[in-house]
Amino acid sequence: IKRIENITNKSINEIESVKNSLSKYDEVIIELDEGDKLIAFKNILDLIKGENKKIIYNIYNKNNLLYTYIFDGNKIKYVLDNIDLKIEISNLDQELKLNMNYKSYLPEGTILKIYNIKLNDKVNLYRYNLDNNLELVKKDINVKKELELEIERGDNYLLRKDNSKTNDSSNNNYLYIIISILVIVIIILVYIVIKNKNKKKVEVI
Numbered sequence: 001i002k003r004i005e006n007i008t009n010k011s012i013n014e015i016e017s018v019k020n021s022l023s024k025y026d027e028v029i030i031e032l033d034e035g036d037k038l039i040a041f042k043n044i045l046d047l048i049k050g051e052n053k054k055i056i057y058n059i060y061n062k063n064n065l066l067y068t069y070i071f072d073g074n075k076i077k078y079v080l081d082n083i084d085l086k087i088e089i090s091n092l093d094q095e096l097k098l099n100m101n102y103k104s105y106l107p108e109g110t111i112l113k114i115y116n117i118k119l120n121d122k123v124n125l126y127r128y129n130l131d132n133n134l135e136l137v138k139k140d141i142n143v144k145k146e147l148e149l150e151i152e153r154g155d156n157y158l159l160r161k162d163n164s165k166t167n168d169s170s171n172n173n174y175l176y177i178i179i180s181i182l183v184i185v186i187i188i189l190v191y192i193v194i195k196n197k198n199k200k201k202v203e204v205i
Helices: 015-022 042-048 169-204
Strands: 027-033 054-061 064-072 087-091 095-100 111-114 122-128 134-142 147-150 156-160
Touching: 015 027, 015 042, 042 054, 042 064, 064 087, 134 147, 134 156
Parallel strands: 027 054
Antiparallel strands: 054 064, 064 111, 087 095, 095 156, 111 147, 122 134, 122 156
8 A cells, every 4th residue: 555645634643733633634644654653642542532533644655555543533532651652563474463562551442453465365363472472362354465453452463364373362261270170189189099008017016
């Protein structure tokens, strides 16, 4: 997607410029290039909190639009901090990896759009947890060269159709519980057997 010029509701990424644009428009577009400081500042996002307005960050590589963050003031209840917008994208035929620099909760209702991707099918969204296992976040997302997600938090994500190699952490937890119970049962049985043997030896004496 190429850069569109001469849009009147564009703003630079500074609070006074955004304030001025918001006084005239309900949607304000901030365009940044990969080499820029890719930050959505808290004091800028706070301007639309609880308002019927949106701030849209378009991130470019030269004239090619890579991804977009859409912040909807109607849905925002809090902004925790400045948000690092940078995402490392691995765009492969069978999967899409998103490594987001920001690793915390995003304002409610945040929409992330990724463009020019190779996937073209229904896919599942997974998040890498602290053990580097994959947790299923959402199933059956339609992808047709573009991806649109309402995203709760910044993290490392994987999108793909085939989930045969994934480790669902909830299943892992159940497995650990079952194994732990079996170990405890075995220990108890061994203890009972040994105790009974010792009891018989005492009776014989």
